[in-house]
Amino acid sequence: MKKHMYRTHSCGNLRLVNEDSHTKLSGWVHRMRDHGGLLFIDLRDHYGMTQCVFNCETDAFKVAEKLRVESVITVEGMVVKRSPATVNPKMPTGDIEVLVDHIHVISVAEVLPMTINSNTEFPEETRLRYRFLDLRREKLHHNIVLRSKVIASIRKRMIDQGFMEFQTPILTSSSPEGARDYLVPSRVHPGSFYALPQAPQQFKQLLMVSGFDRYFQIAPCFRDEDGRADRSPGEFYQLDFEMAFVTQEDVFHAIEPVLYGIFLEFGNRHVSQYPFVQIPYHDAMLKYGSDKPDLRNPLIIKDVSEIFLGSDFSVFSKAIETEKSVVRAIPAPKTSNHPRSFFDKLNDWARGEGAPGLGYITFTEDGSAKGPIAKFLSPERIEALKKMCSLEDGDSIFFVCNKKDAAAKLAGNARRKIAEELDLIEKDVFKLCWIVDFPMYELNEDTGKVEFSHNPFSMPQGGLKALETMNPLDIKAYQYDIVCNGIELSSGAIRNHLPEVMYKAFEIAGYGAEEVEERFGGLLNAFKFGAPPHGGSAPGIDRIVMLLADEPNIREVIAFPMNQNAQDLLMQAPSAITPERLKELHIKLDLPKKVVKE
RNA sequence: GGGGGUGUAGUUCAGUUGGUUAGAACAUCGGCCUGUCACGCCGAAGGUCACGGGUUCGAGUCCCGUCAUCCUCGCCA
Numbered sequence: 001m002k003k004h005m006y007r008t009h010s011c012g013n014l015r016l017v018n019e020d021s022h023t024k025l026s027g028w029v030h031r032m033r034d035h036g037g038l039l040f041i042d043l044r045d046h047y048g049m050t051q052c053v054f055n056c057e058t059d060a061f062k063v064a065e066k067l068r069v070e071s072v073i074t075v076e077g078m079v080v081k082r083s084p085a086t087v088n089p090k091m092p093t094g095d096i097e098v099l100v101d102h103i104h105v106i107s108v109a110e111v112l113p114m115t116i117n118s119n120t121e122f123p124e125e126t127r128l129r130y131r132f133l134d135l136r137r138e139k140l141h142h143n144i145v146l147r148s149k150v151i152a153s154i155r156k157r158m159i160d161q162g163f164m165e166f167q168t169p170i171l172t173s174s175s176p177e178g179a180r181d182y183l184v185p186s187r188v189h190p191g192s193f194y195a196l197p198q199a200p201q202q203f204k205q206l207l208m209v210s211g212f213d214r215y216f217q218i219a220p221c222f223r224d225e226d227g228r229a230d231r232s233p234g235e236f237y238q239l240d241f242e243m244a245f246v247t248q249e250d251v252f253h254a255i256e257p258v259l260y261g262i263f264l265e266f267g268n269r270h271v272s273q274y275p276f277v278q279i280p281y282h283d284a285m286l287k288y289g290s291d292k293p294d295l296r297n298p299l300i301i302k303d304v305s306e307i308f309l310g311s312d313f314s315v316f317s318k319a320i321e322t323e324k325s326v327v328r329a330i331p332a333p334k335t336s337n338h339p340r341s342f343f344d345k346l347n348d349w350a351r352g353e354g355a356p357g358l359g360y361i362t363f364t365e366d367g368s369a370k371g372p373i374a375k376f377l378s379p380e381r382i383e384a385l386k387k388m389c390s391l392e393d394g395d396s397i398f399f400v401c402n403k404k405d406a407a408a409k410l411a412g413n414a415r416r417k418i419a420e421e422l423d424l425i426e427k428d429v430f431k432l433c434w435i436v437d438f439p440m441y442e443l444n445e446d447t448g449k450v451e452f453s454h455n456p457f458s459m460p461q462g463g464l465k466a467l468e469t470m471n472p473l474d475i476k477a478y479q480y481d482i483v484c485n486g487i488e489l490s491s492g493a494i495r496n497h498l499p500e501v502m503y504k505a506f507e508i509a510g511y512g513a514e515e516v517e518e519r520f521g522g523l524l525n526a527f528k529f530g531a532p533p534h535g536g537s538a539p540g541i542d543r544i545v546m547l548l549a550d551e552p553n554i555r556e557v558i559a560f561p562m563n564q565n566a567q568d569l570l571m572q573a574p575s576a577i578t579p580e581r582l583k584e585l586h587i588k589l590d591l592p593k594k595v596v597k598e
Numbered sequence: 599g600g601g602g603g604u605g606u607a608g609u610u611c612a613g614u615u616g617g618u619u620a621g622a623a624c625a626u627c628g629g630c631c632u633g634u635c636a637c638g639c640c641g642a643a644g645g646u647c648a649c650g651g652g653u654u655c656g657a658g659u660c661c662c663g664u665c666a667u668c669c670u671c672g673c674c675a
Contacts, residue, residue, distance in 0.1 A: 031635075031636080033633090033636095033638095035637075036630065036631035036632070038631090039632095040633080040634055040637085053633085068626095083633085085633080086634075088634095088635055094635085111625075112625085113608065115609075118624080118625095118636075120609070121609095122610085123604095123605090123668090124668065125666075125668095175675075178675035179673075180674095198674095198675080223674065226673065229668090229670090451675095452675065453675090455675055564667075565667085
């Protein structure tokens with residue numbers, strides 16, 4: 001049998017059973033140990049590492065001793081059993097080694113800008129510019145393999161649930177709401193632009209109208225927004241799915257086993273059993289101060305406005321009466337004997353968040369109330385507070401006072417900060433929950449106008465009747481998020497498939513019928529020819545892999561990410577284009593004065 | 599667009615209230631070494647202290663500006 005040109009085995013699969021066989025391996029020189037008369041090379045490929053031994057009496061030795069790490073070579077030699085003293089139990093292939101008799105240098109490596117065989121950290125700029133080197137390194141290589149396995153598993157699980165995968169266009173039209181679009185100029189239609197989809201939202205709804213029952217796609221989404229640690233600028237991937245003839249509960253039932261299965265299969269820790277807890281939006285804002293609560297954090301916020309209303313603590317009582325402020329309380333268990341610096345530190349933190357400070361009361365072990373605010377509250381009020389917040393002697397409680405939304409947000413941040421300081425966040429667990437009953441509309445503080453708070457395509461709870469009779473700000477939508485450990489994985493909804501409801505819904509947000517038809521014509525028109533009730537969601541793939549890989553930064557789970565300024569340092573994107581191309585596209589540049597970037 | 603952190607050898611870092619020739623480790627190059635697996639030993643080379651101004655007798659160190667990068671606010675239907 002003719003031997004393969006490059007290898008008979010991978011660098012990861014030789015074992016004792018292969019002893020005394022002649023083998024051929026190819027890979028990268030991971031590390032060299034040159035003893036003068038004897039030389040070891042750890043040869044690495046995707047599958048693993050094998051120790052290759054070169055004896056000084058061979059020609060191969062003379063070639064090998066001139067090698068530099070990360071060069072690519074092919075070696076041939078006998079697989080031999082290592083003597084007991086030289087076995088390396090840390091390597092899966094550590095019972096054997098390859099006694100090399102022939103070497104072929106396939107590709108010579110220059111001196112590297114970063115080391116592959118160490119855990120040394122390198123600047124992000126270097127890592128991105130030489131991404132192909134970073135991807136050789138163990139951690140990143142592993143993360144990308146994990147990502148591939150997660151996506152393969154998602155596909156299998158979705159198909160098992162009866163979903164079918166369809167592709168939708170990448171060159172499409174600009175979406176009317178949402179983030180800024182990435183635009184692509186049309187050569188054929190001067191002055192017109194395609195937009196890259198922010199999500200396949202309208203297409204998946206059209207697929208439902210087209211009679212396909214359960215759609216999914218590992219869909220690329222493009223949004224021209226600034227990056228964050230957990231948000232890659234430019235593009236990201238969603239598990240986009242949609243189902244026909246379903247209620248909200250049907251959607252939950254379909255996707256819960258998929259997410260649970262994925263987190264269990266790859267997470268290597270405890271996962272919330274489904275059905276996942278469902279928390280109404282208003283409860284989430286009150287109890288956790290966030291619409292993406294981290295349920296690993298045991299602290300619960302309480303509204304204690306009534307305790308302070310009419311009290312002698314005028315800072316709060318006046319704000320409640322005259323500014324419609326509320327007081328929210330965050331418990332800090334077993335902290336009454338913490339040093340003053342603990343409370344000062346949190347106070348300083350709150351100032352950094354833009355709050356005047358963080359008031360607090362501590363309950364000493366003998367039951368008395370201490371702290372800067374305590375003396376302003378009567379014993380009855382103190383007792384009511386203690387009862388309301390289920391406090392025990394030895395606990396402390398912090399207060400924030402502000403208008404409702406700001407107070408909720410600050411309390412939520414304080415809840416997280418306090419839990420971190422006290423190390424109360426449960427470890428080694430994925431806690432998933434649904435946030436449901438999002439408001440359909442919200443008031444824009446700046447303009448005083450009513451706007452859609454989430455997706456304008458969502459079905460209002462109560463339908464047309466609710467839209468016609470209720471205060472818009474009280475209407476809830478069949479709109480839901482799924483949250484894991486405080487990270488929003490996806491947003492979804494039961495869609496509004498009824499044209500008359502859609503006209504009314506947009507009318508409340510200030511859009512006339514003509515404008516709706518102009519901007520949503522395709523979808524709206526489709527709903528006039530027989531549309532099934534439908535709904536779905538779109539969990540973020542990158543964030544799921546981030547959680548599974550336990551990485552705090554999304555770039556660690558993307559093979560070729562852009563930097564925070566939305567540049568690809570490896571491919572040099574974006575880049576200038578030639579005047580000829582611009583002319584062909586009917587585009588004249590009007591650049592800002594201060595352009596120096598290349 | 600705003601705020602904050604970081605920027606010293608190829609890399610990771612140290613560098614005292616502002617004071618002699620800016621150091622170490624890893625990598626690189628040269629030499630030695632037959633059982634290492636983060637091999638070891640000897641030696642060499644490698645610096646516009648991000649860039650540009652300023653203060654000072656004297657600046658890696660202090661001040662101002664610029665750039666790069668990360669985090670963050672805005673933004674993310």
